[in-house]
Structures are given as C-alpha cells and as structure tokens.
Amino acid sequence: MKKTILCALLMISTCSVMAADLTVNLQIAGEKGALGEAGSVMISESRFGLVFTPNLKGLTPGLHGFHLHQNASCAPIEKDGKIIPAGGAGGHFDPAASNKHGTPWGDGHLGDLPPLFADMAGNATQPVLAPRLKMSDLKGLSLMVHAGADNHADHPAPLGGGGARMACGVL
Template sequence: MKKTALVLMLMAAGAACADTVVQVNLVDEKGVGTPVGSVTISESRYGLVFTPALQGLPPGLHGFHVHQNPSCDSAEKDGKRVPALGAGGHYDPKASNVHGTPWGEGHLGDLPPLYVDAAGNATTPVLAPRLTAADVAGRSLMVHAGGDNHADHPAPLGGGGARVACGVIR
C-alpha cells in the first residue's frame, strides 16, 4: 500500500480534531539550529498519525519519540551541554519507566521508528495507537541518532543515540 493511501485511510477513519503541524529543527549542544521541515499530527480512531516532511537528516532508521517538556533547548548534564535536554525524557505519565513498543505497556511517548531515505528525506507516516491529541499538546517531538529496538536491553531507551532534531508540539 502506498504511504499516501495509508495516510488517507487513517485520516478518513475519523479525524476528531484539526491537524497540528510541528516545526522541526536540528539540535546540538549550542541549542536549536537549522529547520529540517515539519511533522503533521492527525488524530484518527486508530490513534495519532505522525506524517513527517523532513529533509537533511542522516539516512536510516531513527528513534522517534514524544518527550515530556515543550522545549528543544540544550542543557547541562554532568558538566557537558546536551542537545535538546530541555525536552526531558520520553513522555511517561504512568511512570512505567519501561521503553517499549508504541502499542505496549511502556512509555506512552514511544513511537515507531522514523525512516529516512538515502537522500535524507523522511516522509513515511507512523501510527501511535495509544496517543490522543490531548496527550501530546505541550510536549516535544524528538528524532534520535540511530534506530530503536523498543526495549531497554541491551541498551536503555531502545539503544538510540543522541538527540538530533526536535520540535515543540503546540
């Protein structure tokens, strides 16, 4: 099924609210940097659909998460500036303290991985079946370096790397 057909099918399934467009920027230890596009968040009866229109990212799979705070600012940790640390951790309102699948019992902010093609573009939508628009308003959307195995083993938080791009969900 083509991704456009998937998006239309999910949106036709019962959009309950207006779409939210999240502007996404590269982040580094200095703070928020160059814009790389946007992610449109649409509510369907199956959960939230995150449709990226991003460019200029490293190719491959990337960890993709909703984070607790509405900030993409860098902050200091252990004497070093950390990109987008102002976003806090993965959105986890039930304090599960478990990184898992988007449909599982872990963090509510765990999303399917973001796929970036060889040209650096991300356009494939992902579905978060446990999220609603109310859950994500006032939070941030994060792209991590490297993939996400949706577990805390062998490395915590899916084994993903640094925070590379971020946007505040208004």
Template sequence: MLRLTGLVLALTVPLAAARAAPASVTMNAITAEGVGAEIGTVTLEDTADGLRLTPNLRSLPAGERGFHVHVNPACGPADNNGKPAAGFAAGGHYDPAGSGKHEGPHGNGHAGDLPALTVAADGTATNPVVAHRLTVKDVAGRALMIHADGDNYADQPQPLGGGGGRIACGVITG
C-alpha cells in the same frame, strides 16, 4: 418477512470521540550549542487508529531513527552529566502512567515511544507512522524528538532502546 406498522424505532449510535484539529510541528536540527536550522514539519492528526504523524523532513541521516514524544515543550540543550547535551531541555520520554519502561509503541511502557522514523537515502522522511495509544490532545505542549540511531524498544543492551543522541526536535503546540 417482518412487517412493522405504526412503530418507530430509534437507534442510537455512539459518536466517535471528538477529534482535535490537526497540528503541524516545525522540526529543527539541534546540537549541544542550541536549536539550529529548520528541517521540515511533522503533521499530527487523530485517526480511528490513533495519532498519525506524517513527516515532511529533510537533511537527516539515512536509516531508521528513534522517534519519541518527550515531556517538556523545549528543544534547547541542558545538562547531561555535567555537559550541555542537545535537546535535553525536552526531558525524558512522555510516560503519563509512570511506567518507567521502554517497551515501544505497542507495549505498556512510555506512551511517548513512537514507531521508528524511516529516513530515505536522500535524507528525507515522508512515511507516516501511527501511535495507537496517543491523540493530538495527549501530546500538545510536549516535544517531538528524533534520535541519531534506531530504537530496539528495550533497555538492553543500551538504555532507552539505544536511540543515541538527540538530533532534531520540535515543540508541539495546540
């Protein structure tokens, strides 16, 4: 038995890093002609495990879709090899370390590589994903992009994981 008399012990507990307020991103369908109809929202929230992205989306093709944070806060078309391409105004994947590598959400490459977005047979996506290396503050002022195909998080057999064209986008404010 330990008895302490007349002694005050002060314990210091490190405070968790300040978390930013959650953000809601309006997502729109996109084409080479421009930004189209709203398809829902994605809520971004800092958690102890990283950035949680909770989609509430509709009107998407069923299956796994590539899901990324892109550099520029824009969703319009831009030039891709001499032709307008959907969402190219958003630029490339967010890569603050300049890694130039596409290694997925748990690798050491692009920080903007998110876990795949799963779309149900009815075209809705509601399952949250967590990006362990990101916070709301990191992604504010960037674009959130959904690609036409899945993502294998490698540059083979196709560059940037084979995610294909850009089909939906939203600008992250906050």
C-alpha cells in the same frame, strides 16, 4: 439521494471539526541551540490512534528513534559537565510512570513512537501510527528524532539505543 449526500457531508464536516491536524516544526538540535530547520511533522487523529506524517530533510539515512518527550522545550542543557542538545525536552513522555521503554502499542512509555525511516537522501516522509495516543495527550510536550535506530527495549542499550537527540520541535 439528496438526503444521503447531505448526511454524508454533515458526517465529513463533523469529523473535521472533532480533530484538527497539528503541524510541528522541527529544528536540528545543537549544543548552542537550533542549527536550522529539519522540516515538519503533521499529526492527525484517526480511529486507530495518532498518525505522524513527517516531511523532514537532512537526516542520516536509515532508521531513527522517534519519541514524544515530557517537556515543551528543545533547549540544550548541561548535565554532568556535558552539553546535551535538546536536553530541555527531558525524558520520554511517561504519564503512567511505567519507567519502561517499549513498543508504541505496548505498556511502556506513552511517548514511544514507531521509528522514522530516512531514505538515502536523508528525507523522512513515511507516516507512522501511534495507537495509544490522542490529540489531548500532546499539550506541553516535544517531539524528538534521535540519531540512531530504536529497538523498543531497554536491552542491550537503555531507551532502545536510539542515540543522540538530532531534531526537536515543541508541540
């Protein structure tokens, strides 16, 4: 019995050393930079992929596009004479150069995550699973919440039609 308990404790402690959780603080994105705190997202590794557990507030109720972006920046940029909040994050994380927006379990951008759901009070707390991602994929990226829903296709709107960049955090 003691041997069984000791083995179980060793397995648990080994698992916790293998992959530490990562917490990312997100800020509301504005034309002049961060407008305030949106909350945080805890990222943990499971045998099924990465689990993103949000603790966000101040979002519009409903579904929101949720993505990893290619640069570790949430700074606004100017493009075609227009200021883009959190534009410094670049495009969706796509290390395989698929150039295709798709489902989190498909063959599109590796940074395509399941959508976030914000309740009627604007809080997002429901975890989402990214089955193709590992913790080692995250270095040098940013995490983005978009203003609208994402249909995980490039039709009828490009990049899933997720809308403006609403909240951003650097990993």
